[in-house]
Amino acid sequence: MEKLMGTVMLMLDGSQITLQIFFITLVMALPLGLLAALGRLSKLRPLSFFVEVYIWLMRGTPLMLQLLFVYFALPMVGIMLPDIVAALLAFTLNYAAYFAEIFRAGIQSIERGQYEAAKTLGMTYVQTMRRIIIPQMVRRVLPPISNETINLVKDTSLIYILAMNDLLRVARTIVQREFDMTPFVVAGVFYLAMTFVLTWIFKKLEAHYAKYDE
């Protein structure tokens, strides 16, 4: 029992880096994804094209490769980033691309009449997006955003290869040292707990937005 507690304490430490990567990525990737979605929908062709290429690159290559690139390849051209910053950069750019496509689909699903009503009331593009389109879009994209967010929890385990002591790496270290599989089970419980909390939060959000019907 004492041994198990020791394992759990060590892994709580490891879960801190996991949680850091998760929260900071989420906080940066959501707004960046929204900007990318708006850029992708822009009538400025160069902007829209640039965002399209960015999304293609991020979705078309493995996140693992992107992590390795930022971590090992950038220093070769003289760009040295602290470990955590390198990891956050790769995660944010990758997740923003996925969020962007979800937001774009959400924005495009809003009826044309909403834009026309806003226009005839004198609202500007920014007012229309901020007050009319995006609030309705958020409600519609909650389920896919919830999906991606849960994926992010699990994808944080990829930083394992960057020799950062995240939850999974701590577990493996203990397993190798003590020939005991319990840490893997504990790690599984940690991930499940995180996704449980997230699922609960998204349920609450969906309930909040359900106050109006469409």
Next chain:
Amino acid sequence: MQNTMNENNVMIRMHQIYKKFGALEVLKGIDVEVNRGEVLAIIGPSGSGKSTLLRCLNRLESIDGGSIEVEGDFLAVENSAGIATYAEASLSKEILGKMGMVFQQFNLFPHMTVLENLIEAPVHVKQIASDEIIPVAEELLRKVGLYEKRDAYPARLSGGQQQRVAIARALAMKPDIMLFDEPTSALDPELTGDVLKTMRQLAEEHMTMIVVTHEMAFAREAAHHVIFMADGNIVEQGIPEDIFGAPKEERTKAFLQNML
């Protein structure tokens, strides 16, 4: 700028309006004048261009040729090559701000309550303080008979109620001109009555209105002037008594016969 209009009571003048969607010419040189306080009804079969004409007036569609004048200011003028060019942004915004629009599909904002729908544009476009505009909005809701629905979301209302909220929302911006694009076409027949009543009431208050409609009874009783359109042209126009009582053109006769 008022001096460009000889008759003081002409409020809107659309001159030789041309509009194409791709290769399809939907407006083929339309002239329309609307006097202050007048109700103009535009009738005609589907695809005649009547909704497009209305949407060109408030720039939901852009015209290809012709000019549009509202209370002496030009929203669009025609250059020597016959191409329409629009007024610069601030003048355009001022002119468009004089017009309120009611859509066939209501287009209320579903994530806002009835009252929030009404005050949204006054607060954020006109920068009116909300405690100043709320009493105005409540008065408008009383007028359309929906005060008790002020905190309801649009989806909880019937189509007819939603359309009356949409009318109140447009009125909250204090427009000089109200445009109605088939306001009762999406409603069940038994729900059109209250919407038409609200529109009649507006007409009695001398609101300048342009109404694209399939409601012949409304056009006949509430309009001062009726335009019959077909295939992008004005086929016939005049006072309701003449258009409905003694139409001259075969096209008009056939259309009216079908509508009865």
